[in-house]
Amino acid sequence: MEKIQLVDLKNQYLKIEKEIDKAVLDVIKSTAYINGPEVKSFQSDLEKYLNAKHVIPCGNGTDALQIALMALDIQPGDEVLTPSFTYVATCEVVALLGATPVFVDVYPDTFNIDVEDLERKITDKSKVIIPVHLYGQCADMENLLKVAKKHNLKVVEDTAQGIGANHTFSNGDVSKAGTMGDIGTISFFPSKNLGAYGDGGAMVTNNDELAGKLRMIANHGQSKRYYHDKIGVNSRLDSIQAAILRVKLRYLDDYIKARNEAAEYYHRAFESTPHITAPVTASFSNHVYHQYTVKLHDVDRDALQKHLADKGIPTNIYYPLANHKQEAFTGMVKPEHLDVTEELSRQVLSFPIHTELTDEQLEHITQSTLEFVNG
Numbered sequence: 001m002e003k004i005q006l007v008d009l010k011n012q013y014l015k016i017e018k019e020i021d022k023a024v025l026d027v028i029k030s031t032a033y034i035n036g037p038e039v040k041s042f043q044s045d046l047e048k049y050l051n052a053k054h055v056i057p058c059g060n061g062t063d064a065l066q067i068a069l070m071a072l073d074i075q076p077g078d079e080v081l082t083p084s085f086t087y088v089a090t091c092e093v094v095a096l097l098g099a100t101p102v103f104v105d106v107y108p109d110t111f112n113i114d115v116e117d118l119e120r121k122i123t124d125k126s127k128v129i130i131p132v133h134l135y136g137q138c139a140d141m142e143n144l145l146k147v148a149k150k151h152n153l154k155v156v157e158d159t160a161q162g163i164g165a166n167h168t169f170s171n172g173d174v175s176k177a178g179t180m181g182d183i184g185t186i187s188f189f190p191s192k193n194l195g196a197y198g199d200g201g202a203m204v205t206n207n208d209e210l211a212g213k214l215r216m217i218a219n220h221g222q223s224k225r226y227y228h229d230k231i232g233v234n235s236r237l238d239s240i241q242a243a244i245l246r247v248k249l250r251y252l253d254d255y256i257k258a259r260n261e262a263a264e265y266y267h268r269a270f271e272s273t274p275h276i277t278a279p280v281t282a283s284f285s286n287h288v289y290h291q292y293t294v295k296l297h298d299v300d301r302d303a304l305q306k307h308l309a310d311k312g313i314p315t316n317i318y319y320p321l322a323n324h325k326q327e328a329f330t331g332m333v334k335p336e337h338l339d340v341t342e343e344l345s346r347q348v349l350s351f352p353i354h355t356e357l358t359d360e361q362l363e364h365i366t367q368s369t370l371e372f373v374n375g
């Protein structure tokens, strides 16, 4: 059996080796390394895939969030509502711009932003909501968008983990994650579901004016070459990464299917034990399983991780310390309790999930887990 990894990028590459190698070599030979034709082509391929009007590529998913907030004119003193149970990048960019992150609790079943808690925390300083499509399923966008509209707030969807997920509205409309709010942000970090071979990111919007602003801010605030209307940043997707992403985008739906098959295997195995709650998918979303994250009950999590590591099975905790408890945010936020978030930090464990898992590996992982949790 091949060594089990949290993410297996090598075997995924080997299956598309010829196409990738050609795409990379073509860029090298073209010398169009910055903003070359591959970047434009990838942009339009992704617009089609997402059924979105504008995709604006950038350097990474964190830049995408920062540029999105800059385009929405976030100022010092403004409040931005985000879940605390997310990767630090979501909240970090808020603080970086001098605004205040307001941390919202999440639902205990889907781990996504709790829309009632969100509405309770809105003040006259609130400007933007950043829902996160955590682990690969959509936040409750229908209710969240209603709250945003009622309070006149903008919405930036952090879609770093959710690319390709579908949200179904009660009228039957289906939208891709990242296309429902004012701006969606995506990361192409190698381990993400659509991963480059280095850093990459993108912003998505259906609003022409915002698209122009995002593009300008990502390019030194330039409206015309050497004419700078705004203070911007330098954030680009490089041509080699765009060429790789163009190839991989064609396989994204297959990758999502493979992840779902692995998830089904886990579900079937873990159904039998009261010590594990498998991930729950909301009725309005599908799941693209960026992570396969379970909740443990009456299990020593450290000991389980060690038991699995001894058997060659890596696991991880996303995230062991929620953002409202992080040293970095002290002084910026009111000391408060987010009950569900704090309990999840103690309960969650993420298993290997990627496009290359074999049944043999899945059997080894699930058997080793069950033998431990069932004592």
Ligand SMILES: *Cc1c(COP(=O)(O)O)cnc(C)c1O
Pocket: 060, 061, 062, 063, 086, 087, 089, 090, 132, 158, 160, 161, 187, 188, 189, 199, 200, 201
């Ligand atoms: C990965 C990730 C980001 C940041 O993306 P980078 O490309 O690493 O900057 C932001 N938000 C979430 C939820 C992520 O998982």
